Amino acid sequence: MRKSKWWMASMSVVLTAGLLAGCGSNGDAKEGGASSPSGSSESSGNSGSSGSKTKLTLWGAVPAEAGPQAVIDAWNSENPDIEVEYLRYVNDDGGNLKLDTALMTGQDADLFISYSLTRLQKRVDAGVALDLSAKADYDIDAQMGPDAALWKIDGKYYGMPTKKNMSFIWLNKQMLDDAGLPVPPLDWTWDDLKAYAVKLKKDNVYGLLQHDSSYTATLDGTIAGLGDTNAEGKSNFNNELWKSHLQTLHDMMFVDKSTPEYGEQLTSKMPVDTMFLKGEAAMLSAGEFIFRNANNLAEFPHDFQIAFATVPRVTADQKDFKYPGGLGDALSVNAKSKNQDAAWKFAKWYADGGMLPMASGGRLPSSKSVSSDEAIKLLLQGVENMYDVDSLNKVVFGSFESFQLSIPQQVIDARKEEYEKYFLNKQDLDTTLANMAKRHEEFIK
C-alpha cells in the first residue's frame, strides 16, 4: 500500500513536470510566433517610413498628475509615430525593486529615471542602462553644466541628469520678522541656526523641523568634501565636523528643545512640510519638492512669506563643505529596449524643455536650452507674493558647489543605526562615531 502511494506521488510529480514543460514550450512558441510581427513593426517604427506606431514606456517616481502626464500628453500630440506611456513607481525599496525587475526581465521599460547615484550604479552593473556619452548628437557636459559630471560612472553617462536638485532651509519670514531676525547670510553655520531656533521657538512652534530626506544633508556635504576614506583607506566617518554637528542636533533636541526629539519625530511620523506650512515651525530643512505643497494654497493655506537659507556648514572655517543640490532625475535609456532610437529622441526632447510642465512642482530643468526665466515663471505662477524674492534668487537660484552621494545603502543604514542610538541616548557620541567608522570599514573591506 505504502509502496503504491509513493509510486503515485512520484508519478504525479513527473506528470506535473511534464505538463509544465509542455506549458513552457507552448508559451515559448506563442511568444516566438507573436514576436516576429511585432519585431517587424518595431523596425518599421524606427525607420519612420511606415505609419505604424512605436510605443515607449517611461518609468518615473513623480505622480502622473504632478507634471509627467502633461509632459507626455504634449509629446504624444507632437509625435504621432512615437507614443509614450508614463508609469509611476514609488521611489522606495519596493518601487525600485519593481523597476529593476521590469528592466531585467525586459518588460516595457524603455526609459527610466533614477533618483540617486547608488540606484543608477546598480542598473549600470546590471547592464540595463545605455551609455549615453557615446551619442554624438548630444553633449551632456555642455548642455547640463559642470554639476552633471557627478553623475558619471566610470567616466561615462548612463543617465542624463535633467533637473536642478536643491535642498535648503525654508524660513517663515513672518516669524523671523517678529523675532527681529534678518534672513541669514549664505555662509551661516549650525551654531547660527541653533541660536535662531532658540529665538524662534514658541509654545507649539518648533524652531527647526527636518525632513527625512534632508536629515543627513550636512553629514553628507561634509563627507563629500573630506572623502569617504583617508589616504590609508581608513574610514573618514570618525571626524570632528560630524561630531560637532551631531552634538549640535542633540543639544537642540534635549537642551534647547527647539527641534523635536528624534524618537518623537520617528514614531509619530511627523508630516514636517504640512506642519511648517501651518505655522507650527519657523524653519524647515527640506528639498525643492516642498514647492508642490507650498504653491498649493487651496490645500495648504498660509499667509506668511517664505524666505530661504542655505543648509548651514558646520563651522565658519570649514573649507570643503559641499552643498546638497547639484543635478538630479537621471533619465536613462534601457540598453535592452528594442526602441532605443525612439527612446533617445524622447530623452533629448524631455531634457531640452519637454519636462517644463514639471517646473511648477519645483523641478527646474538643468539643460541650458531651457530658458530659466520661463521655468521660474512656471514655478511662481500665481504665488509670486508668497516668497521673499531676494533670498529666493540667492539660495534657490544660486549656484553652489554640490555633490552626489555615492555611499552604498548598507553603509548609509549602518550609519543611521549608530546616530539613532546617539539621538535616543543609548550611546555616547564618541562611541557612535567610532562605530560608524568601524562598520563602514567592515563593509569596504
Place this chain on the structure above:
Amino acid sequence: MKRHSWMRKQQWAGYAFILPNMVGILLFFIIPALFSFGLMFTNYQFANPNVSFTGLDNLKRMFQDDQFYRAIKHTGIFLLSVPVSLVLAFLVALVLNRSVYLKGLLRGMFFLPYISSGVAVAFVWMLLFQPSHGPINEALRWIGIASPPGWFADSDTAMYAIDIVQVWFMLGYNMIIYLAALQEVSAEQMEAATIDGAGKGTITWKIVWPLVSPTTFLLLVTGLIMTMKSFAIIQAITQGGPSGSTTILSLYVYKTAFSYYEMGYASTVSWFLFAVILVITIVQWIGQKRWVHY
C-alpha cells in the same frame, strides 16, 4: 479487476483536479525554493548578470555577522508573543464559553483585529504608544509613573512593544479555536470533578487545559511558524528600527534581498531560518507525547 480499473480512473481524475494547484505550488514555491538553495553558494546580486560561485563564503559571512546574531535575539523576543497570546486566548475563551452578557459582541470584538488590515493596526498602535502624548503614556503618567517607557521610540523597549501588538493581533484567532475546543469538553467530566471536590482553578488547569492540549499544540506549532515568518507589522510600524532594534530574522532577509539586492546572502540567511523552523517543529512534534492528550 474491473473494480481496479475504475479506481484507477478515479485516481487520475483526482490528480487532474489537484493539478492546477500543484502547478502553482511547483512554479511559485518549490522551484524558487530550490533556486534559492543554489543561490546560497553564489554572490548573486539582484539584476546583476555577473554571478560566480563562492562556495561556503555566505555561510562563513553569516556566522561572523553581528547583525545576524542580533536578528536571532530579536526573533527570540518576538516568539515570546506566541505562548503569551495562547494563555491569554485560553482564559478569554473560558470566560466567553460561560454564559456572560453580550457574548457574541465580545467574541466579535476580540476577533476584529485578526481581520483588520495590518497597516491600519500598525497606525492605531503607533498612536496609542506615542511616547509624549499617546493615551497609554498619558494614562501611565496619570497613575504616577513619571517617565513611562518610550515604546517604539526606544531601542530597549521597541521589540517588547511589538510583542504586545502581536499578542493582541493573534488573540482573536487563538480564542476562536479555543472556543471550538471548549465546546468538546464534556460537562460530565467537570461535574464529576466538582463532586469530587475540585475547585475552579483545579478544574481549569488539571482537567480543561489537558483536554484542549491538542488545540494548544496546533496553535503553538502554527503560531511559532507564522510568527517567525511574519514581519508585516514590524515593517509597518518601525521598519526594523530604531537603530535596528526590531529587525527580526525574516525582516533581515527581506532587507538584505530587496534593499541591498544581496540575493546570495539573503538566501543563506533564509535557509537558516527554514532550518530553525524545521528543528523547532520537529522538537515540538517529538515533545508532544509528554503533554498533548488526544
